Each structure stands twice: as structure tokens, then as C-alpha cells.
Amino acid sequence: MTEQRPFAVVTGASTGIGFELAKCCAQGGFDLLIVADEPEIETAAAELRASGVSIDAVQADLSTEGGVDRLVAATKGRQVDALLANAGRGLGHAFLDQDIDAARHVIDTNVTGSVLLVHRVGNDMRRRNSGRILITGSVAGFTPGSFQAVYNATKSFLNSFSFALRDELKDTEVTVTCLMPGPTETAFFRRADLLDTAVGTAEKDDAGEVARIGFDAMMNGEGDVVSGWKNKLQTAAASVIPSGVLASQHRKMAEPGSAKS
Template sequence: MSQGQFAVVTGASTGIGLELARCCARAGFDLLIAADEPAIETAAEELRGHGGKVDAVDADLSTTEGVDRLYAATKGRRVDALLANAGVGLGHAFLDQDFNRVRRVIDTNITGTVYLIHRVGNDMRRSNAGCILITGSIAGFMPGSFQAVYNGSKAFLDSFSFALREELRVTGVTVTCLMPGATETEFFRRADMMDTSVGTAKKDDAAGDAKAGFEAMMSGKGDIVTGIKNKIQSAVANVLPAGVLARQHRKMAEPGTAKS
């Protein structure tokens, strides 16, 4: 990858997003990274150690104003790669959840992501070049009892990425969907799921997930499910009835299922 190409990575302060940004930095991309917390500046300092130009934006990407702020920070520079990774989770039964938090999941995972892709994607289509990576999830393959809104949001992103890829098939723009499983990040703590089986179980490595997603994006692949266990889970989810999947998910995500 030649020097001077430009990547935008969202949700890049920790976890898979930070690892994706590291992949871009190592490949010689200049970076614009974003998250809704001051830790994004710490991430930027580390990433500058790879030698490229790195700018950071602390913005709430659940809002159109936050997305507009991020887009403005590109300063009109052509985006060669957009890694749309920002997302939040939420555990517990839907009717017990605070609706403001429910709304934030939808606005961050779906509305903000779609708006950002609409803005940057139009620029890419006009220049007939660019790569888009969307962080979906194998959670999108199954009804998420006690994660109902989160899994629904990932089902949307998984579907949206395949549809958008087909629409752009005759252009120079590629769309790749990264679909990891449970990964060792801050996700489960922030989603109030540390009293669940999935929250306390051994998880995949964020660096490995990011590397697989980055390589799939750079090669123009349509999708990548990371890890053999996740590949099996996704295959099984395609054949089991939705009701069975929902009951299985309950065993992983219902509060109080954590193993002592």
C-alpha cells in the first residue's frame, strides 16, 4: 500500500476499532479516527508512532451532528477506506431497558453508520474508488433474547452491507462486512452483561478479528466471519428455526447465567 492513502475509522478508541486503525497505520494509511470518548486522543498518539498522519475526533456518532463533524474533519480529502465500526450494545430484557439507551443503540449502530456511509460512499462513487468495511456480527444471524435490539441492529448491518455491495458492484467501490463473534473488548462491561454466560466466557482476540477484516477489505471480499467456532455458529443459525435460536441465545445472555 502506497503512502498517502487516507482511512477513516470509527469506534477506534478501543477494541476492534483500535485494532483496525492499527492495521491501517501499519499499511501506510493516514488516519482520521473517531469515538465518543476522550480516549480517542490517546489512541491517536499511539497510532502516530507508525509514522503516518493521524487526526482524532471526539464525536457522538449516534447523532447527525456528530457524523457531520467527523465528515467535516476530512477537510475534503478523498477517503480511500471507510471502516465503519462504531457500535454499542445493551443487555437485559427489552422491556426492562431504559429507552434512552435502546434509542442510542439504534442511533449509533444503524442511523449514524448509515448516514456516514451515505456521505462518504457518495464521494467514493463519484471518484469510482474506495473500500468500505462495516462491522456487523454473527449476532445478526440469530434473534438475541436479552440483547434483542443489539442483535436486531447487527442483522440490519449484515443485510445492508450485502445489499450495498451489490448496488456498487459495477463501480470501483467495494463493501465488506466483518462478522465477528464475542470478542475480548469493553463491549460486555459497557452493555451491563458481566452477569451473563457470554459476558464471562472466553472470547476471541480483537486483534485477530481486525486483521481478518482488514485483509478481507483490502482484497475486496464481500464478507468474513472470524474464527472456526463463529463459522460453525453462523452455519447452524442458517438452518435452525428462529424460535430455537432465541431460546439458545437466552442461555448465553439472560442475566444470572454467568458461571461461577
């Protein structure tokens, strides 16, 4: 009888870091359930199937409890050995100028959906005392995000949540890893309406490299990893620079029209 391969769930896997994380899992011998809230998830699944592992895909909006239920149902009761909670949304412009429904969608996707999913899958991992959880936070979580106020705040929550959950599980065989990338070459900046900003037009990290760093950290059971030496410097500086100064610095990167200055 052939031994069953380990099983991973990757959210936000249609493009960008999520798709690259799914590739890492496939190359690492995991069967996969990949999830996104857009039909492109089927295209991603077709490409990943060339790796020779089993790939299932589900389109689900993880900003809703129903979407999380849909994802869990799609596992068909199979033991989840690795949960890579990567789904996320961004939103640029000043908070009071943003559509509040769009802002709430960022919160519901990044925070509420992630918490619901980790609670559902994490409880099963704890019961059997085995599993790996990777949560995609961000270096943005260390900085008050002028003109990305809601997004940065959600990433601050995820960073903190990851560290706390890891400590709570330290006496188990369940590991929690927080991947904290900096600006990365993905569709994020277009979707967040940040293409007219300095950060939107600046050179960015490679999504494949970021994903590999995060995947390796998860497999090694590391607590957190910041990808890229510039981002490591940024997070170190954020611990000593006053919050008001950090917010002012972020304005220079994210204020609309800053790409021209």
C-alpha cells in the same frame, strides 16, 4: 514531490476492534482520521502516531447527524480511500426492562449513524469510482437476541445492508466488506452490562486477530468474513435452525445470572 498516502477513516477507534483496525491501517501505510465518542480517542491517536503515518483524531457522537457532520468536516475535504464503519453500542437485559433512551442510543449509533456516514462517504467514492468500505456487523445478526434484542437486531440490519450495498456497487470499483465477529475480548461486555452472563464471562476472540481478518478481507475486496471457526459454524447452523430455537439458545448465553448456571 512525495506521493500522498491513502487516507482511512476508522470509527469507534478508541478501544477494541476499532483501535486494532486503525493499527492495521497504519501498518498498511494509510494516514488516518480516527473517531470515537469519548476522550480516550486522543490516547489512541498518541499511540498510533508511533507508526509514522499522519493520525488525526476527533471526538464525535455518531448517533447524531451533528456528530456525523463533525466527522466529515474533520476530513478537511481529503479523499477518503477507506471507510471502516466500526462504531457500535451494545445493551443487555430484557427489552422491557431496558431504559428506552439507552435502547434508542444503540439503534442510533449502530444503524442511523452508520447509514448516514456510509451515504455521505460512499457517494463521494462512487463519483470517483474508487474506495473501500468495511462495516462491522456481527454473527449476532444471524440470531434473535433474547436479552440483547435491540443489539442483535441492529447487527442483522448491518449485515443485510452491507450485502445489499455491495451488490448495488458491483459494477463499480467501490468495494463493501462486512466483518462479522463473534464475542471478542473488548470493553463491549462491560459497557453493555453483560458481565453477569454466560457470554460475558466466556473465553473470547482476540481483538487484534479479528481486526486483521477484517482488514485483509477489505483490502482483498471480499464481500464478507466471519472471524473464527466456531463463529463460522454458528452462522451456518443459524441458516437451518428455527428462529424460536435460536432465541432460546441465546437466552442461555445472555440472560442475567446465566454466568452462574
